[in-house]
Amino acid sequence: MFQAEYGVVIRIIRDLPDLQEVVVQAGEETARALNYPVLTGRIKKGDRVLLNTTAVRLQLGTGGYHFIMGIEGAGEKGVAAGGHIMKLRYTPWQIKVSAAEEEESPYHQRIKDFSSLGGIPVIIGGLHSMIAPALLAYRALQPAPVRVAYIMTDSAALPLPFSRLVRKLKEYGLLQTTITCGHAFGGDLETVNFYSALAAAKAAAGAGLILAAMGPGIVGTKTRYGFSGIEQAYMLEAVERLGGKPVAIPRVSFADPRPRHRGLSHHSRTVLAELTYARAYVAFPRWHDERGQFLAGQIRAEQLAGKHRVYFVNPPPLAGLFTGYDLEVKTMGRSWQEDPSFFETAAAAGVLAAALAAGKEGELERMEN
Numbered sequence: 001m002f003q004a005e006y007g008v009v010i011r012i013i014r015d016l017p018d019l020q021e022v023v024v025q026a027g028e029e030t031a032r033a034l035n036y037p038v039l040t041g042r043i044k045k046g047d048r049v050l051l052n053t054t055a056v057r058l059q060l061g062t063g064g065y066h067f068i069m070g071i072e073g074a075g076e077k078g079v080a081a082g083g084h085i086m087k088l089r090y091t092p093w094q095i096k097v098s099a100a101e102e103e104e105s106p107y108h109q110r111i112k113d114f115s116s117l118g119g120i121p122v123i124i125g126g127l128h129s130m131i132a133p134a135l136l137a138y139r140a141l142q143p144a145p146v147r148v149a150y151i152m153t154d155s156a157a158l159p160l161p162f163s164r165l166v167r168k169l170k171e172y173g174l175l176q177t178t179i180t181c182g183h184a185f186g187g188d189l190e191t192v193n194f195y196s197a198l199a200a201a202k203a204a205a206g207a208g209l210i211l212a213a214m215g216p217g218i219v220g221t222k223t224r225y226g227f228s229g230i231e232q233a234y235m236l237e238a239v240e241r242l243g244g245k246p247v248a249i250p251r252v253s254f255a256d257p258r259p260r261h262r263g264l265s266h267h268s269r270t271v272l273a274e275l276t277y278a279r280a281y282v283a284f285p286r287w288h289d290e291r292g293q294f295l296a297g298q299i300r301a302e303q304l305a306g307k308h309r310v311y312f313v314n315p316p317p318l319a320g321l322f323t324g325y326d327l328e329v330k331t332m333g334r335s336w337q338e339d340p341s342f343f344e345t346a347a348a349a350g351v352l353a354a355a356l357a358a359g360k361e362g363e364l365e366r367m368e369n
Contacts, residue, residue, distance in 0.1 A: 003052070012043075101199075134349045150178050157217045168327055214229070246280045273304060311361070
């Protein structure tokens with residue numbers, strides 16, 4: 001069930017092709033709201049709109065936004081030509097997209113002929129905030145002009161335009177192609193599932209590096225398997241099956257007050273120690289302090305070095321990585337200054353991916369079983 005209210009658009013803050021951010025008057029309250037034109041059409045000042053206010057009323061992590069469900073008195077929208085794949089299927093907001101795999105797609109034959117990722121590194125994160133430090137570290141160490149594709153899964157936010165981070169990464173030229181798979185939508189390329197997204201990243205986008213993670217909004221339940229980041233397990237397997245080098249970003253924090261997330265999070269322990277069949281590449285920062293000792297104990301306890309290729313690397317200083325980029329990146333509300341361990345670990349994955357791309361992983365310190 002959702003909570004719905006009517007409101008009137010009183011100001012438009014951002015008016016982008018795929019996203020409109022507005023201020024609405026709903027009763028006595030003024031609030032921010034987001035509109036996705038592909039779902040509802042474009043709105044203008046003075047429009048009376050139907051709002052989904054559930055997340056704000058429940059104080060969930062949506063950034064304090066209502067979401068526009070419809071525009072009162074809006075005329076009938078035409079349906080764009082081409083495409084036969086429905087996303088958000090059998091919901092009132094189901095939309096038609098042109099998937100990269102479809103016969104009418106200009107990429108159909110390339111994807112049909114795809115046979116392997118050819119050993120390229122694919123960085124798999126369990127949180128959306130991991131992609132920025134991983135990508136920045138990779139770019140800092142990879143001098144060649146490599147094309148990078150980001151695959152957004154449907155385990156969290158479904159509309160890619162919701163991510164300000166991805167928009168900024170593209171604007172800075174750090175990221176060339178976005179791909180939305182499953183019921184996620186709004187990428188440069190739409191795909192049916194994660195396997196075909198990997199094929200599209202290589203065959204259609206020409207990527208030399210692939211990043212893959214859910215959009216903003218991970219779900220957790222304080223149970224062993226009840227978290228959306230569990231998808232990391234089968235994503236690593238998909239990369240390995242398709243001939244890529246799966247690089248897992250472990251979730252590490254010493255700022256999170258919850259014991260289950262101290263050091264190596266229980267999310268990463270479940271994925272890497274228990275669930276995935278893939279033999280992943282995993283990098284941890286080389287810390288010469290109590291963090292390093294605590295983390296090494298966890299790695300040994302979970303026998304990760306026997307199940308995966310575990311490396312210790314020196315990630316580039318975070319201040320240097322983020323300097324010059326206007327990127328608002330937070331994890332659980334914490335910036336890189338407030339939770340450096342989390343961001344350094346994500347950056348370590350970028351260091352490892354750059355070494356793999358250059359065939360220099362043998363120069364890194366590897367943990368023996």
